[in-house]
Amino acid sequence: MSTAAAWGMLLLAGLLDVLWALAMKSAQGYTRPGWTLLSLLLLAGFVWLLGRSLSVLPVGTAYAVWTGIGAVGTLLAGALLFGESLNAWRLGGIALVLAGIVLLKLAPA
Secondary structure (H helix, E strand, O other): OOHHHHHHHHHHHHHHHHHHHHHHHHHOOOOOHHHHHHHHHHHHHHHHHHHHHOOOOOHHHHHHHHHHHHHHHHHHHHHHHHOOOOOHHHHHHHHHHHHHHHHHHHOOO
16 A cells, blocks of 8 residues: 555544544434444444554554544534534644644654
8 A cells, every 4th residue: 555545544534533423422322323333333444444554654643643633623523513612722722733743744754
């Protein structure tokens, strides 16, 4: 697999992580079977994609980038979909996480 494909899989894994978190919230503590099943499928999908990307990418960088995508994406989705707070502190945190992701992506392996 090429490095570009591995980064693409990692990005998709991060996006599935965000969708997984949203499905988990909608599952309401595993009381809604459809949402629960969807969350488990999304979980399996992002774990598989992350594992495939790790066959090429450095584990520390890949894991940090994946968790950053999940954290930032979930925070933004929570604000947009559920009206969760998005204040200056949270926006500053997002900026720091994004800066860290960019630095990790650009750093020599």
